Amino acid sequence: MRILFVCTGNTCRSPMAKAIFKNKTDHEVQSAGVYAGFGQPASDMSLNVLREDGIELKHESQPVTDDLLEWADLILTMTKEHKRALDMQFPHYSEKSATLGEYVQADKEEAWEKLKKDYSELEAIKLAMKQENAHGDPELGAAFKEKLREIEKQELILSNQDISDPFGGSYDTYKKTFDELNKYLDLLAKKIDNR
Numbered sequence: 001m002r003i004l005f006v007c008t009g010n011t012c013r014s015p016m017a018k019a020i021f022k023n024k025t026d027h028e029v030q031s032a033g034v035y036a037g038f039g040q041p042a043s044d045m046s047l048n049v050l051r052e053d054g055i056e057l058k059h060e061s062q063p064v065t066d067d068l069l070e071w072a073d074l075i076l077t078m079t080k081e082h083k084r085a086l087d088m089q090f091p092h093y094s095e096k097s098a099t100l101g102e103y104v105q106a107d108k109e110e111a112w113e114k115l116k117k118d119y120s121e122l123e124a125i126k127l128a129m130k131q132e133n134a135h136g137d138p139e140l141g142a143a144f145k146e147k148l149r150e151i152e153k154q155e156l157i158l159s160n161q162d163i164s165d166p167f168g169g170s171y172d173t174y175k176k177t178f179d180e181l182n183k184y185l186d187l188l189a190k191k192i193d194n195r
Helices: 013-024 044-052 066-070 080-089 092-094 102-103 110-129 137-161 171-193
Strands: 001-008 028-033 076-077 097-099
Touching: 001 137, 013 028, 013 066, 013 171, 028 066, 028 076, 028 092, 044 110, 044 171, 066 097, 076 092, 076 102, 080 092, 080 171, 092 171, 102 171, 110 137
Parallel strands: 001 028, 001 076, 076 097
Antiparallel strands: none
16 A cells, blocks of 8 residues: 655654654555655654654655655545645545544544443433432532533544644654654554555
């Protein structure tokens, strides 16, 4: 499979994703940036974080082009905004593109099922409060608040799938992005190798 990773300037996230994924699999991989120029190296901090994990990267940035999109079997962006930009500029490739987070979220279905269950339980609590006119019942009030917290947690899981941008950040910021990418790329390898 040929995979294209896309970020903004093609110097941090997408080159890291390319290097990490090449280290995990034998799939053909390239990276590009929605607003990238030609020939910029990967950021020093990206290279440092990769090297720490035994991954070497020789990289020169490149912008997204029709040729790259045509080459790819799968186009994975780092954020929803990158996907939106690609869809606007290159709408004829939207059927083979997704955000990395959306594409691999193994726990997304589980979170969705839990969210539906939580909403159903919240409605049951509201009905019990109304039927018993028990707005002052501390147990029902506590159950209501707890269910709202659980709903917020599941909605966060479902909505927060962008890979954080480390550009200009500290070592810890780049390491966090590396760890995030590593987790998602493990899921990607399992998903495409189990087809």
